[in-house]
Structures are given as structure tokens and as C-alpha cells.
Amino acid sequence: MRHPSTSSSSTTAAGGGGGGGSGGKTNTSTTTPCCSKVGLKRGPWTPEEDEVLANYINKEGEGRWRTMPKRAGLLRCGKSCRLRWMNYLRPNVKRGQIAPDEEDLILRLHRLLGNRWSLIAGRIPGRTDNEIKNYWNTHLSKKLISQGIDPRTHKPLNPDSPAEDDNKNKLSSSKFNQNLMPYADQNIVTPSLELEPVVSSNRIPVMNKGNGYYYQGSNQMLANPNPNLPNPEFSGLGLVRSINNGVGNEEDDEVNYCTDDVFSSFLNSLINEDGFNSIQHQAVQQQQQQLNGIVPCGSSDPLIISSTPTPPQNFTFGAGWDIAPIMSSGSALNHNEQLKRFHDQVDKKF
């Protein structure tokens, strides 16, 4: 294996980066000036180059990448400088082993966001999108596959899994679901109004907004790889904030306040759905134990629910989130379309 801290300092001849992918997009012959590498150095950065770049940015600040190399005296293209800074030289970039709690969070976030590496990285301090992407491709996707889970959809590779039955008919044949929607959590269900927020084994209300409850589908997806680990929310890791932070107040709504915090809180609510499921599981266990006379009724932990879990109350999006129509009972939209609209809004916001 290549040691992370040494490879980039390699002074070996050109090589390093790959030939570049198509990105799956329409190929055009146009190239930006930055992409023309005439006379520019490529491949691994040398310690000298790193020093020059770091010194320059520390003095002049980030930005204006296109012209930076010239100003800094580097024979690199702006993109290369930016990438090097963002992924390696920038302060606070954490390297080394991904901790189990980070891995857990990556899994949760990927289930919710799909391959939105920058969004995922934005919620894991010190980790870059490139690093997370690499870790996903080299570790986590294989890990999921070995567990019989499709890393792209976070659904069982075996389509006959009983956990799927509830939504299978609605989802499995969807081309949108299979191809157009790499986002992972395709079991999110937006029920119609007449549906009460009834909790079943695989349909958990996560949040509500106005008329609609937001359901989380199969709870067997993304089993916590380390059940002994607390949910980051409650672990003091500071990786995610409490959902209570996301309680939308009228003030915010009035000023059309739709910020990262709003989305962040919403995301947290989704992330913590796993914790929610875990809590539910604990509750079931507790009830069982109570029936067996093992433990006294009640729990000092306010997060431990007693019987029927209730969705987080009072959660709201900022005004910029047009979630109500998505959740609307009268909507003729099927689930996939609703979910797609939600993701579209995610895209628009971020």
C-alpha cells in the first residue's frame, strides 16, 4: 500500500493522476484555458511546490486560482493548485485512518445524499470530499457488498428481502429509482394524508411538516456497523447537532431564512433516524424486559421512548424549502417523483 504521507511528496517522474474521466456527461471538444497543460507541470507535487503554494496562500489567501500559479511562481494549472490546497495543504485537513464513528457517519450521509461527496465531507470535520470518495470506493462499498447491501442504493442485493416488501412494489421497477436516482435512501416514503404516522417495523416517521410526515423506510438498511457506538448526535463528537437546533421559528420563516442550518438540521433528523431506530429497538427491548420483570418501568434517558415513537415535533423547513407540496396528501405524485423533487431542492440549495 502506498503511505498517504509519502506518496504526494514523491519526486518521481510524471505520472500521478489519471487520465481523467468523462464524468458520464456529454463530451465536448471545448476546453477551458486551465485545462490546456502546455508547459505546465503535472503529476505529484514536490515538497518545494507545496511550500511555495502554502506560503503564497498563507500570505495572499485563497481564491483566484486561475491566476494564482503564475503569481505564486508555480508551473501548475489553477485547478491543480486548488486541489492540492484543498485536499492536502489546507490547515485542519485530517489524514489517517477513518475512525469508526466517522465511517458510521459517512454511511449515514451517503444513504441520505448519495455520491454528494462534498456535502458529506462538509459534515465530517477535517475530511475532504476526495478522501471520503476514495474511502467509500475502496472500503465502504466493498464492505456493504460483503454484507449483501447494494452500496449504491443501500438496499439488499437480494431483491426478495422481506424488509423490502412494504415498498418493493412501488419502487423496485422504477427506472428512476434504479438508474436516475443514485441517491441512496429510496425507501423514504411520503405518505398521503390519510395515513397516520403509524409505526411499523419498516416505516418510521422521522419528521413532520404541516400535513405531512416524513417516513423512513426499511430500518434494516445501514445497520450501525458498530452498535456499541453511540449515535454521533449524542456522543459528544460534535459531528452533528441536535435536531432541536432545527426547530424552525417563525422569525426564521418570516425572513425567508433558509440556510445551511435549516438543511443541516433536517439532515440531522434523517441521519439520526438510525439512532431513532436504535432507540425504538431499545424501547422494544425495554418493554420486553419489563414484561419479564427485569427492569423497572421508565427511563431516565429522555430519548428513550416508552411505547410508540413520535416524530420530532415542530420541525420545519425555512421558507425556502418547498417541502409542503412534496409532502402534500393531495399530490398525485408518486413516491419517486416526490423524492426526486426533494433531491432537486437539495440540489438547488447546495
Place this chain on the structure above:
DNA sequence: AACCCTATCAACCGCCATCTG
């Protein structure tokens, strides 16, 4: 020792959204 295979990850690419004039 030499070769092969696999895993890793830095760096590259094209595309797209946003910014700016």
C-alpha cells in the same frame, strides 16, 4: 529475486453552476 496481483489514493478530467463585466 522476480514477477504478478490487488489495494490505495493523489491527481487528473470534463461538466456544470455561479460570478462578473
Place this chain on the structure above:
DNA sequence: CCAGATGGCGGTTGATAGGGT
């Protein structure tokens, strides 16, 4: 409103390290 410039993103590549034969 438009066009060009710029920044940022996700997909992909390939050099390298290390283990196996």
C-alpha cells in the same frame, strides 16, 4: 440578457506499495 471566466464537483485513472507465489 449574454458571454466568458472562474470555482467546484463527481467520476476516473494510474503510479505506487505491499503481499502472494
